[in-house]
Amino acid sequence: MMGTGKTTVGKSLAKKLGYRFFDTDESIERVANQTVREIFEEYGESDFRELETKVLAELSTLTRSAIATGGGIVLKPMNWSYLHQGLIIWLDAPVPLIVERLREDTTRPLLDTPNLTDTLTELLESRRNLYAQADLRLEIEADRTPDAIADTIIKRIPTVLKSKPIPPSKS
Numbered sequence: 001m002m003g004t005g006k007t008t009v010g011k012s013l014a015k016k017l018g019y020r021f022f023d024t025d026e027s028i029e030r031v032a033n034q035t036v037r038e039i040f041e042e043y044g045e046s047d048f049r050e051l052e053t054k055v056l057a058e059l060s061t062l063t064r065s066a067i068a069t070g071g072g073i074v075l076k077p078m079n080w081s082y083l084h085q086g087l088i089i090w091l092d093a094p095v096p097l098i099v100e101r102l103r104e105d106t107t108r109p110l111l112d113t114p115n116l117t118d119t120l121t122e123l124l125e126s127r128r129n130l131y132a133q134a135d136l137r138l139e140i141e142a143d144r145t146p147d148a149i150a151d152t153i154i155k156r157i158p159t160v161l162k163s164k165p166i167p168p169s170k171s
C-alpha cells in the first residue's frame with residue numbers, strides 16, 4: 001500500500017543483500033519522462049497502469065534484484081504472473097501511520113482528497129484481499145527503521161522459501 005515504505009525499505013534490503021534496486025514508479029517516470037502525477041493528470045490512471053505492467057514485465061526478468069512496486073500493482077490480474085517470478089512481500093502498515101507519513105505528500109494523485117484517512121481506509125479495504133496474496137506479510141510498526149524492517153525480511157525469507165511451491169519445469 002502507498003506510504004508503507006516499499007521504496008525506502010526496498011533500497012535498504014537491496015543494499016543488505018548486495019542486490020540491485022529498482023522501483024516501478026521510478027522506471028515509469030524515466031520511460032515517460034514525466035512524473036507519476038503528470039502521467040495521471042495528462043493520460044489518466046488506466047494509461048499509467050498499462051505503463052506499470054510494461055515496466056513490471058521487464059523488471060520481473062531480473063535476478064538478484066529488490067523491486068519496489070507502486071501500491072496499485074496488485075490490481076491487474078496479469079501483474080501477478082510477473083510478481084510471482086519473485087518473492088512478494090506485503091508491508092502492512094496501519095492507516096494512521098500512513099496518514100502521518102503522507103500528510104504533506106503531493107506526489108500521489110490518488111490521495112488528492114479532503115479526507116486522507118477515509119480515502120486510505122477505503123483503498124486499503126478494497127485491496128486487502130489482493131495484498132494478502134503476497135508470500136510474506138510484515139506488520140509495520142511506527143518506530144521501526146527501514147534497516148530493521150529489511151533485517152526482518154531477510155530473516156523471514158527462508159521460512160517462505162520452504163512453503164513456496166517449486167514451479168513445474170518448462171522443459
Ligand SMILES: Nc1ncnc2c1ncn2[C@@H]1O[C@H](COP(=O)(O)OP(=O)(O)O)[C@@H](O)[C@H]1O
Nearest residue numbers: 001002003004005006007008009101144145146
Ligand atoms: N521505517 C520507516 N520509518 C520512518 N519513515 C519511513 C519508514 N519507511 C518509510 N518512511 C517514510 O514514509 C514515506 C513513504 O515511504 P515510501 O518508501 O515512499 O513508501 P512507498 O514506496 O510504500 O509509498 C517517506 O517519506 C519515507 O521516508
Ligand SMILES: O=C(O)C1=C[C@@H](OP(=O)(O)O)[C@@H](O)[C@H](O)C1
Nearest residue numbers: 001002003025070071072108109
Ligand atoms: O497505490 C497506488 O495505486 C499508487 C501508488 C504509488 O506508489 P507507492 O505505493 O510507492 O506510493 C504510485 O504508483 C501511484 O501514485 C499509484
Ligand SMILES: [Mg+2]
Nearest residue numbers: 006007068069
Ligand atoms: Mg514507492
